[in-house]
Amino acid sequence: MAGRGKLIAVIGDEDTVTGFLLGGIGELNKNRHPNFLVVEKDTTINEIEDTFRQFLHRDDIGIILINQYIAEMVRHALDAHQRSIPAVLEIPSKEHPYDAAKDSILRRARGMFTTEDLR
Amino acid sequence: NIFTFSLYRAQTIMKARLKGAQTGRNLLKKKSDALTLRFRQILKKIIETKMLMGEVMREAAFSLAEAKFTAGDFSTTVIQNVNKAQVKIRAKKDNVAGVTLPVFEHYHEGTDSYELTGLARGGEQLAKLKRNYAKAVELLVELASLQTSFVTLDEAIKITNRRVNAIEHVIIPRIERTLAYIITELDEREREEFYRLKKIQEKKKVLKEKSEKDLEQRRAAGEVLEPANILAEEKDEDLLFE
Numbered sequence: 249m250a251g252r253g254k255l256i257a258v259i260g261d262e263d264t265v266t267g268f269l270l271g272g273i274g275e276l277n278k279n280r281h282p283n284f285l286v287v288e289k290d291t292t293i294n295e296i297e298d299t300f301r302q303f304l305h306r307d308d309i310g311i312i313l314i315n316q317y318i319a320e321m322v323r324h325a326l327d328a329h330q331r332s333i334p335a336v337l338e339i340p341s342k343e344h345p346y347d348a349a350k351d352s353i354l355r356r357a358r359g360m361f362t363t364e365d366l367r
Numbered sequence: 368n369i370f371t372f373s374l375y376r377a378q379t380i381m382k383a384r385l386k387g388a389q390t391g392r393n394l395l396k397k398k399s400d401a402l403t404l405r406f407r408q409i410l411k412k413i414i415e416t417k418m419l420m421g422e423v424m425r426e427a428a429f430s431l432a433e434a435k436f437t438a439g440d441f442s443t444t445v446i447q448n449v450n451k452a453q454v455k456i457r458a459k460k461d462n463v464a465g466v467t468l469p470v471f472e473h474y475h476e477g478t479d480s481y482e483l484t485g486l487a488r489g490g491e492q493l494a495k496l497k498r499n500y501a502k503a504v505e506l507l508v509e510l511a512s513l514q515t516s517f518v519t520l521d522e523a524i525k526i527t528n529r530r531v532n533a534i535e536h537v538i539i540p541r542i543e544r545t546l547a548y549i550i551t552e553l554d555e556r557e558r559e560e561f562y563r564l565k566k567i568q569e570k571k572k573v574l575k576e577k578s579e580k581d582l583e584q585r586r587a588a589g590e591v592l593e594p595a596n597i598l599a600e601e602k603d604e605d606l607l608f609e
Contacts, residue, residue, distance in 0.1 A: 252458060253456065254455060256508070263442070265442075266431065266441070266442040267431050267500045268504065270493070271503065272453035272454040272504070273504060274449035275449065310458065310471060311471065332518040337507055337510055339424055341428075342428050345421060346421040353413070353518070356517075
């Protein structure tokens with residue numbers, strides 16, 4: 249049984265996932281379940297949502313990286329996640345640069361910072 | 368019921384409770400302030416780091432495109448050769464004003480699973496690509512720590528403020544009302560006591576006046592004998608020798 253070590257999971261487009269796997273975060277657990285999901289044009293929202301929820305339930309995942317444009321598709325599932333762990337981080341993709349206004353985490357503190365701070 | 372014994376005792380108890388509630392409220396307020404300060408600091412750091420992260424990711428994505436240009440599309444190879452993660456994270460604890468914050472620390476384990484993959488061409492770019500994404504991962508782990516602290520603090524602040532408000536708007540007014548009531552009761556009793564005493568004094572005065580009047584009348588009628596005055600200078604019978 250691995251100690252307190254937890255994994256970094258990633259839900260993203262092919263490039264994003266490939267990049268991070270080369271960064272060394274990818275793993276298949278003993279049930280051959282991966283800690284990543286490649287989202288393609290034909291991936292359904294349900295699949296994304298299911299995988300996201302599964303990652304949330306696994307106790308060996310500490311961080312979930314997700315392209316922001318994909319996070320938008322399952323925004324309700326992200327907003328419903330109130331616990332601090334696993335931490336859900338929204339990252340940009342090649343086509344979609346990061347938009348702080350959409351980030352679930354930053355929206356919790358809406359009103360505490362102005363657009364000035366974001367420049 | 369605290370009123371079954373002394374009202375004074377009840378008043379002392381209530382005063383002590385009030386003091387306790389006020390102290391508690393002040394301490395919690397201080398805690399809330401400390402937490403809020405840290406919260407704002409972390410929020411600022413999160414915003415900065417997220418902006419930085421945008422840049423790091425852009426660079427990493429660019430190096431990926433470069434590598435694909437040279438090495439062809441290696442995505443499938445990479446995805447299908449996943450085995451064990453080399454980069455993992457562990458949770459550590461940090462503490463602010465009595466609140467435990469979960470913090471992530473990344474560590475390395477094992478060797479590069481992709482060392483043996485047949486990605487012959489584009490070795491240089493691939494190495495650069497791996498470095499860029501490794502850098503991105505480190506930054507993202509830091510960001511994740513900030514985020515978990517942020518969320519935890521948010522909750523802690525909400526709870527603390529709720530307690531402050533409960534003490535401020537429910538408990539303290541309740542105690543103050545009870546104290547006010549006790550004081551009015553004490554005042555009432557004092558006034559009653561005072562009234563009673565006055566009444567008794569008046570009665571005594573009337574009685575005294577009446578008995579003096581009686582005495583005067585009897586003296587006038589010659590019925591009263593003056594009692595002996597031991598201070599008067601007369602022969603003292605007890606002296607045997609003069």
